[in-house]
Amino acid sequence: MRPVLPRARHVAAALSLVLLAASAHAADLLDEVRQRGTLRVAVEGTYPPFNFKDASGKLTGFDVEIAEAIAGKLGVKAAFSTTEWSAILAGLQAGKYDVIVNQVAATDKRRETFDFSDPYVVSSAQLIVRTNETRTLATAADLKGKKIGVGQGSNYADLAKGIAGAEVKVYPGAPEYLQDLATGRIDVALNDSLLIPYLAEKTKLPVKAGAPIGPTESNAIPFKKGNPKFKQAIDKALADLKADGSFQKISARWFGRDVSKPPVAN
Template sequence: MKKTLTLLALLAGTTALAASAPSTLTKGVLKIGMEGTYPPFTYKDDKGNLTGFDVDIAKAVAAKLNLKPEFVLTEWSGILAGLQANKYDVIVNQVAITAEREKSLAFSQPYVYSTPQIIVKKSSAFTPKTLADLKGKRVGSSLGSNYEQQLKAAGGINIVTYPGAAEVLADLAAGRIDAGYNDKLLVNYLIKSQNLPIKGAGFGKADSMGIALKKNNPSLKTAIDRALLQIKADGTYAKISRKWFGLDVSKP
């Protein structure tokens, strides 16, 4: 009963927030940093329109905050620095919540739970099960990502960094690296929807993803947390999640 009352109180607070939007870089606008090259989370479709799971989540959150979403596209390698430089208010781009990042950034409550996966070329006889199997191999990862950090922690891996996932997959498909390391949701989506010569292999340590923002705007963090609660409660989140993945990715 107490838990139910707490949830109702938080959701009621969201209504008040809608009437008084939180402080952002531009009044009435929520500037959202993302890659735009990371399907199925954020990418451009055949008509050049920005789409994806994170795009839909960002729009839903902005709507609850009574703010107009404005997307700012940037390479992953510079996306965190762009937030600190006030190029956007938030990052909605599958940013893993880590202790190191929490030293300089604030995060919303987790809105996605997923697991990194080793990726290899479809024709390859190499079938790694764990990160230990990657020792001595050339493995591609996005520069500054939590995936790169996990590979470093494993030790003995020849890590090749790239601006983003698209470049990793291109070099993997061309045989210039032995494996890649990225989100299993991305791997499953690409295998099902695109004709990329890749396949999934072993898994790494599970991650929780949050909306990243600067530490100096606690009111925006509170508003985003409440907005996430509301889109989960009213079914919006589940609808978006099923659209892109066929399951609810908000649970561990």
């Protein structure tokens, strides 16, 4: 066997130290969060009932309460940033915040860039139509030639763009495309099935649940890759919230059911 030259040994040793240092640094997000005393959380802030500002201007919603509960389990406080959906993932990659708690689908493509917590919400895509809609809008064939409103950069936008013959209109967020739907500028909108009951109950927009479309998906909490201690802590916090009943109470308050379970067929 060919002997290892001294220079090669030095290079190998230096490389090992670099890798070790990188590994130690990558696993430090949990320590950084605890030292800072805050978990930096990004939400849209315009996506009821998940995260939005109430009449007094206070940030509230299902995701806000879940993020606060997770931070509590970590022994820190949640510090929120509000960001348009179109820029929220880029902000996470740039290190502007530690996590996004905003119904982010844990797709294979996103997993190439981010690590994710265990799923905390299971839902499906659903069409939203006007309350006086009389046309049959239930299948991809029905949507041919129709205008579909979606949020920029969302997985719903990707789903809509895969519908042959449909005209996809992209918006900064739900408020903009729901307003256009209500006024007839688009034919349907596409979003999370959990959004529809809230809209029906809490808003005065003339919209209602349409047909479910696309597969059931899991939403989770993304964060920068290479933080195994942080992931373990976030997953444990979620598990503890479910074990002590806190998650179910928060979920029931906003949706009337446990949203960590698969949705009932529409």
